[in-house]
Amino acid sequence: MLTPTPRVPAGWTATNEALYVRPMVGSESDMAWVARALDGEWDCCLGFTLATNIADLPGAVTEALVRLRFFTPLIAADVQPRPEFPDKLFWVYKPMKSKEDALAWAKATLTVHETTATDQQIINTITGTRLPYHVLEHDQIFGCHLVLRPSGENALFMHGTHALLDARPCLNAFRRLFQAIVHRDEEPSLDELTYGAEVSSLPVDIVQHVGPDLLEAAKTSGFQLSEQLDKSRGSIGVAPQREKATVHARCERVGAGIDAETTACLLAALKKEGFTATLLCDAAIALATIKYNAHLGVDLQYIHEITVISLQRYFPVDYPTEQHFASSLICVPLAVSTCSINRERPLRDQLIETMSILRKEYDAYLEQPTLPFINIVAGIMPYPGKVDSHRPVFTNIGAVDSFVPPMWGGKGGEPHLELREMKLGLRITASPSPVLHAWTFRNVFQWQIQSMDIYDAEFLQAFLDEVIATMLAILE
Template structure:
């Protein structure tokens, strides 16, 4: 039987505050929430929702959304969401400082709040240069949903006559809450037994490999200050970027394949002495991230579906397929990139691909952390930001008008609480 058949939808539930709506966390929502519960324990609601343990499973959390009673309540909530800092700050310093803080925030009325927006003037920058930051949980803020949230904010900021809050039908907005990944991508596919089960079995065998992946081992094997990150920034200029993209595209690959291959080579270089036979050694990324945005179908293919929506599937290479430091050249790097690309292509051509992570979460809910190597790493490639969000915003999107504001840079940060280097 297909494990993603009959995916749960939002259902009414009664709470002290009045009628509410709930559904279980699904797919990557559950994966990211449980990951942070293992290591940090923060809650992850959808914008103005909360999470509650035990509604659908005694050990897993579910979304819980209480509809707004009116524009006044929404305005009060928004006033606490947006924080304008008095002192100028440097963006990277702000990110490092902010991710040390555990979510959720607690409002003046005692309710929890997950999403917060910060606005501040940038240190040492031109007059009128500001930073706008979103702080929230990964089970909402994948790369694409985060950029969609920014899009909504920028769109509102550039509107000359935004609709007043009183014009919305508060109390019925719960109907716009995001559905799960199966419903959003068109429902279960046929032939689960023929194509879905073999894919799940292959994924399971990779994740259950008794030989731990090789990895970069950190200098310290304990987390000293939980949440504190070490940020290293490397920027390629326009010419360098163009050359990298040119050669990557010529190889038929993407920057994701390039970064993953390069890190595999670095991992091999940092592991000159193996503890297992070379034929058994491997480098495996347990989580190869792929957005599900392009698989959504109407009416769910809109920016308003703001929730974690990705496939997180293993990508691997045998040790003997990874060039040694003395063997690294363009041809060897390209060959490894293409081997990694073939794995992504194999996933993507499977008609059940959009539902594989959701199926894994249903078949084997992540009640406990399972990772034979706690230092196993992952590569994240957001993509071409300019293709997802404009950098110039004019009033009412009128090309004849001067820009209201322009976007010049972007900073991203994660709260890291595990041993992943």
């Protein structure tokens, strides 16, 4: 029986070499170019520590990777230039041919570490690996790493270019992967799958989603940046201990958690005031940075020009967003002037003031219909003024549990898997900014800060402690 020709998603083209290609668009392209220019800058490693009763975990993960490839095919793709378009990069995907081909790929994609090394040591090892991976005579920009320890404190990580591994798409992929690992007996047999049909799940880019007409409108009309931005004044950052890294690509990384009871109180206080956790984090970082620069005077400007907004809100309702494993975000600049905050008032009042300012800026951006194309038209950093190179960069990943439940299986003696903690690491080779992430998982509000080693770990921890102390003032 002939296998039906799979539907090719919009924007993708089949080549004579039996490959599928699509130009990278928006943050896909931005992240890929940055990585090429700066020795893997922003390559991402994200995963979970876990405990399980599954006996052959490597075998279960290998088979699950085959199923994941049907869900998110780009895990087997490469990023390549093409001679006819020297100013563009392209996704290049080669379909699976058979069960044997798929399993060989999955085994080559999975690296098993039998070790007693810590999670941070493993993350450093993984992010120290330069992409692409060479898998079965082809390059790809994704790898999977399983950590097995004698103690049973295991871990599973995904590693790849940030052009692929935005946090939310990565978490959706983990959800499908864990489902296939734990409930493998409920999945169709690998013999029953239609290999090659996975190309119908290749991701559609933001221009196809929103429309080229709106992109042209964006090129014509431009964008309105935040009214808070003042090019006549410089901005402030967090001064490092040294200007140059002692070891290339070495990363300092520290974290802290807020216990479940305090987290619940924090979220309740925010709900009462009508603000989000993202706004609270943004405001706390801004106020902590201002405090660290108090010696410079009272007329200061904090600019966070890499404020991340997910573009998934613009995907059509009938599009399988949970399968979109590719970067889809924009970066916009936010600003807080110390002149707009009454520094004599209690810290809680300053937080409310700062969150109000930032919310107004967020809302103004989201009201612009052409916003999805701001970085395509105006560049990844659209603010033309001077920004302190050591300003903090922040992303709130959000409630991880809403994407990946911590408990899988376990009823009636069946296979089970428990996720303990989420772990995250970036490869930072050139950016002199401290990079902060926040998320909640298992009711704990978790913070992490990382940077190239122009900062000492103790200094980063002190700054993070200041940020957390500032945000907790909302409870006063």
